[in-house]
Amino acid sequence: MVIHLALLLLLSAGPGTVPGTAWDAHDRTNIAEPHERRIAENYDFLLGTVFQPFFKLLDFPRDVRKLLRMPKQAEDINAFDEVPNSTWFTNRNFLTPLSPDEIRRGPSNWNPPDAGPWTIIKCKTDGISPGFQVRDGKGDVYLLKFDSSNYPELTSGAEVVTSRFLYAAGYNVPLDSVVTFDRKILVPKNDLQCTMPNGKKVSMSDGAIDHLLEDVGRTDDGRIRAMASKYLDGVPKGPFSYMGLRNDDPNDKIAHEHRRELRGLRVIAAFLNHVDVKQINTLDMYVSDGGNKYLKHYLIDFGAALGSATLVPKEAGDGEEYFVDPGEMLKSALTVGIYRRPDEREIRVQYPSVGWLPSTDFKPEHWKGDEPIAAFENMTDIDGYWGAKIVASFTDEQIAAAVSAGEYSDPRAEHALIDILKQRRDRVAEYWFRKVAPLDHFRTTSEGIAFDDLALISKLDRPENVKYNVTFATQSSVAVPVTIQSGKAIALPAGDGPFELRVVRSSPGWPDLTARVYVTQSGGVATITRIRR
Amino acid sequence: MVRKYAYLCRLGILLLLCGIPISSFAQYGPVAWPFHEIGKGLNRTFLYLDAHQYFMSGDNSSEAPIGFRPLFGGLGDGSGLAGGLQYSKPIVLGIRATGNAEISTYKYQKYTVALTKRFRRFETGPDFQYFSQPRQDFFGIGGNSVRTNRTMYAVNDHEYGWLNVARLGKVQLLHELQWRTYDIGPGRSPVVSPTQSKFPATALPGGYQGTQWLTNQVAAVFDFRDDKIDPRSGTAAELSVTQWNGIAATHASFTGLRLVNVTYVPLSTKRFRVLALRTEIDRSLGSDPIPFYLEPTLGGSGTLRGFLEYRFRDRDALAGTAEYRYRMWRFVDGTVFADFGQVYNNILKQIGDYKLQAAGGVGIRVVAEHGLQFHLNIGQSREGTHMYGSLGTSW
Numbered sequence: 001m002v003i004h005l006a007l008l009l010l011l012s013a014g015p016g017t018v019p020g021t022a023w024d025a026h027d028r029t030n031i032a033e034p035h036e037r038r039i040a041e042n043y044d045f046l047l048g049t050v051f052q053p054f055f056k057l058l059d060f061p062r063d064v065r066k067l068l069r070m071p072k073q074a075e076d077i078n079a080f081d082e083v084p085n086s087t088w089f090t091n092r093n094f095l096t097p098l099s100p101d102e103i104r105r106g107p108s109n110w111n112p113p114d115a116g117p118w119t120i121i122k123c124k125t126d127g128i129s130p131g132f133q134v135r136d137g138k139g140d141v142y143l144l145k146f147d148s149s150n151y152p153e154l155t156s157g158a159e160v161v162t163s164r165f166l167y168a169a170g171y172n173v174p175l176d177s178v179v180t181f182d183r184k185i186l187v188p189k190n191d192l193q194c195t196m197p198n199g200k201k202v203s204m205s206d207g208a209i210d211h212l213l214e215d216v217g218r219t220d221d222g223r224i225r226a227m228a229s230k231y232l233d234g235v236p237k238g239p240f241s242y243m244g245l246r247n248d249d250p251n252d253k254i255a256h257e258h259r260r261e262l263r264g265l266r267v268i269a270a271f272l273n274h275v276d277v278k279q280i281n282t283l284d285m286y287v288s289d290g291g292n293k294y295l296k297h298y299l300i301d302f303g304a305a306l307g308s309a310t311l312v313p314k315e316a317g318d319g320e321e322y323f324v325d326p327g328e329m330l331k332s333a334l335t336v337g338i339y340r341r342p343d344e345r346e347i348r349v350q351y352p353s354v355g356w357l358p359s360t361d362f363k364p365e366h367w368k369g370d371e372p373i374a375a376f377e378n379m380t381d382i383d384g385y386w387g388a389k390i391v392a393s394f395t396d397e398q399i400a401a402a403v404s405a406g407e408y409s410d411p412r413a414e415h416a417l418i419d420i421l422k423q424r425r426d427r428v429a430e431y432w433f434r435k436v437a438p439l440d441h442f443r444t445t446s447e448g449i450a451f452d453d454l455a456l457i458s459k460l461d462r463p464e465n466v467k468y469n470v471t472f473a474t475q476s477s478v479a480v481p482v483t484i485q486s487g488k489a490i491a492l493p494a495g496d497g498p499f500e501l502r503v504v505r506s507s508p509g510w511p512d513l514t515a516r517v518y519v520t521q522s523g524g525v526a527t528i529t530r531i532r533r
Numbered sequence: 534m535v536r537k538y539a540y541l542c543r544l545g546i547l548l549l550l551c552g553i554p555i556s557s558f559a560q561y562g563p564v565a566w567p568f569h570e571i572g573k574g575l576n577r578t579f580l581y582l583d584a585h586q587y588f589m590s591g592d593n594s595s596e597a598p599i600g601f602r603p604l605f606g607g608l609g610d611g612s613g614l615a616g617g618l619q620y621s622k623p624i625v626l627g628i629r630a631t632g633n634a635e636i637s638t639y640k641y642q643k644y645t646v647a648l649t650k651r652f653r654r655f656e657t658g659p660d661f662q663y664f665s666q667p668r669q670d671f672f673g674i675g676g677n678s679v680r681t682n683r684t685m686y687a688v689n690d691h692e693y694g695w696l697n698v699a700r701l702g703k704v705q706l707l708h709e710l711q712w713r714t715y716d717i718g719p720g721r722s723p724v725v726s727p728t729q730s731k732f733p734a735t736a737l738p739g740g741y742q743g744t745q746w747l748t749n750q751v752a753a754v755f756d757f758r759d760d761k762i763d764p765r766s767g768t769a770a771e772l773s774v775t776q777w778n779g780i781a782a783t784h785a786s787f788t789g790l791r792l793v794n795v796t797y798v799p800l801s802t803k804r805f806r807v808l809a810l811r812t813e814i815d816r817s818l819g820s821d822p823i824p825f826y827l828e829p830t831l832g833g834s835g836t837l838r839g840f841l842e843y844r845f846r847d848r849d850a851l852a853g854t855a856e857y858r859y860r861m862w863r864f865v866d867g868t869v870f871a872d873f874g875q876v877y878n879n880i881l882k883q884i885g886d887y888k889l890q891a892a893g894g895v896g897i898r899v900v901a902e903h904g905l906q907f908h909l910n911i912g913q914s915r916e917g918t919h920m921y922g923s924l925g926t927s928w
Contacts, residue, residue: 317863323863324862325862328862329861329862329865332859332860332861332862332867333861333867336857336859336867336869337805337806337857337859337860337861337867341805341860343860343863344801344803344805344860346802346803
């Protein structure tokens with residue numbers, strides 16, 4: 001009985017399906033229009049903070065797998081240990097680097113609002129930041145969200161810069177951009193009524209608009225600065241969950257907590273200090289493409305990323321503990337306050353437009369969002385590595401390009417943010433490339449199997465220090481390991497047949513890390529069939 | 534700040550769902566219920582602060598929000614959880630009318646009506662209060678009272694007065710004239726005997742007949758704390774003098790003096806660790822007997838934590854607390870405390886005659902940014918271990 005149970009547990013630790021070599025998940029088949037999923041913000045908070053952590057504790061198989069260090073791996077990966085393109089994710093910068101200009105522009109169909117006038121068709125007086133829904137002269141609809149007058153540029157900058165990085169990483173994000181405009185181009189539509197923050201409904205006169213815009217951030221010449229987010233194509237169908245499946249979406253076949261792009265998002269969110277990852281900051285859109293109608297999954301609302309806590313700068317402890325963090329509380333309680341808490345650190349906001357974003361103190365392994373996220377909690381080292389290699393793929397020029405989209409008026413602030421993000425990127429890479437063999441981009445060449453050492457590309461290690469011990473194994477034999485130097489391809493043995501290439505990376509001060517490449521060779525033509533780490 | 538406020542609202546909902554009725558709109562009256570047994574009455578060592586909490590917390594009738602708002606909190610140590618409604622509205626000539634109605638799980642009831650007119654830093658106006666406390670504990674008078682003599686009485690209190698307050702920055706002054714009546718009856722507890730059955734009227738000062746008083750109270754508060762809601766450094770002192778003149782069939786008169794000091798010593802730069810000290814001295818002048826239900830008490834969730842509520846009472850009282858508070862979470866402090874205190878017939882003559890009662894323990898205090906507080910303390914004394922939960926303002 002016990003053995004039977006153990007076997008079941010071990011079996012359940014592996015991928016649910018044998019991964020194929022496809023680079024597309026084929027999840028765009030036509031589906032009936034789903035219902036709009038509605039999640040109350042408070043329910044979302046309770047779910048993430050209380051219920052899901054509680055049920056996680058009761059997940060006995062998961063506990064055993066954790067004990068045996070055999071966590072359940074992501075289920076949506078292909079044979080190359082990568083995430084195929086899907087309605088969730090599109091491989092971008094890691095596999096096909098974007099130009100700095102592409103990153104600056106964001107989504108390719110970027111279409112900022114015209115010069116105005118803009119008709120206010122709805123007010124957004126709820127939530128943390130005020131906003132308007134406007135229609136420009138082209139007929140496109142945008143959500144305008146404003147900064148606070150105390151911290152102009154903080155929220156809008158964080159929102160736009162973060163959206164650029166997430167887009168470049170491969171996620172679906174709205175078309176966000178910074179806009180500055182004269183107040184006069186805002187014109188309320190006829191008979192527009194808005195619910196003011198005090199709960200009263202008022203007709204949207206010029207005076208009422210001025211009242212709502214009293215405390216928003218402005219440029220030095222008095223123009224209003226805002227973040228314009230173009231309404232997404234399709235019909236909104238509510239947020240997606242970071243756990244489970246969406247029942248009314250037949251294309252949704254892999255539990256979200258086992259999707260690598262959602263697990264690995266933890267590392268990317270850590271890089272961006274995007275603490276507000278939760279399901280209400282996601283959106284499923286029912287879109288039409290090529291005759292098929294299906295759900296496309298978006299990440300939205302990045303106002304609490306980077307140094308921003310939405311309207312105000314982040315505080316010490318943000319990004320280092322959950323809003324409700326029993327572990328941190330217990331440490332403080334058991335040590336009678338001797339334990340130095342994350343939020344005890346003295347911080348200084350140098351640039352109000354950037355807020356507080358730690359660089360040298362940033363520890364990617366300890367990063368936490370505001371709430372536990374089921375997919376994040378399930379992240380394995382390989383998922384983390386996957387996220388880290390995307391983060392590490394952002395070059396200095398690309399980071400500068402993404403930050404330039406934030407249109408910071410103070411060049412010193414912009415440079416400071418660029419420098420911080422570079423350091424955070426390097427820290428992410430430094431941590432994860434020591435956990436999982438940073439050997440990637442395996443490919444066949446005329447000289448054999450070539451690959452990239454991401455630690456070298458990231459300048460975390462020196463080529464002269466690194467050696468690779470390569471072992472060829474077939475079903476019947478294991479060859480004597482050979483050692484190759486950095487930059488050299490692995491020469492393949494003569495003869496046909498499948499074999500396994502075991503590459504052990506060694507370097508002083510680094511742990512020995514292994515990657516396995518499965519190769520089929522026939523008639524002198526080698527084909528990589530699988531990669532495992 | 535804004536995000537945290539939003540979170541806080543959510544946390545309130547979370548706690549509500551967990552069965553802890555907390556509202557972000559609550560008025561933070563004191564409430565405490567002991568977990569070891571059914572709770573009882575009003576802790577008079579905190580009477581002054583509780584009754585005039587606006588001095589310390591800035592919450593008063595003239596600052597109440599216009600219209601209706603729910604009230605949560607309590608009606609004194611042991612009253613159980615109270616809920617009710619407040620209605621406030623400017624009526625005429627800038628006069629604000631405010632009415633509160635509250636009832637607790639142990640059927641304590643409190644109704645107040647106040648008219649307040651503000652003149653810049655001054656405010657003045659009449660007020661009325663009816664307060665019914667049906668389950669007040671009594672163990673006998675003096676420091677030698679016996680725990681097994683626990684009994685209960687009920688007291689109903691009507692107060693009609695005129696209150697004047699001057700807010701002069703860090704100094705605040707109060708003057709109030711009141712007509713007060715007290716009616717005493719047997720405690721309404723199914724498990725604890727009425728006081729009347731164990732203590733004959735002749736054995737208790739004031740007996741069980743009702744009393745009527747004209748009181749004249751003046752008080753001053755010197756407040757140099759860094760924050761009224763959750764102080765982390767600084768000090769505050771409160772001195773009050775109340776002259777009680779018996780009227781009608783009440784022939785006693787006396788003068789009550791009360792001095793309370795709270796001091797906060799930050800032990801770390803961000804004030805996550807604080808040593809909080811509180812001292813209170815109650816002194817009654819005059820030779821006339823003071824009704825037992827007007828005497829200061831010690832024990833409960835505020836003083837001598839580790840003893841039952843109102844465990845000790847006499848004409849005079851001395852109480853002190855040293856509490857080390859350390860941050861466990863954004864809104865939660867852990868505490869380690871040591872309490873001491875004693876009651877005396879005459880503190881000046883007897884202070885060396887009685888050993889101080891002592892208690893110690895640990896606890897947590899939840900302090901929301903806008904003042905909502907929840908406390909859970911476990912105290913140990915020679916009379917055992919007691920756990921107290923309380924909701925409301927504290928020092």
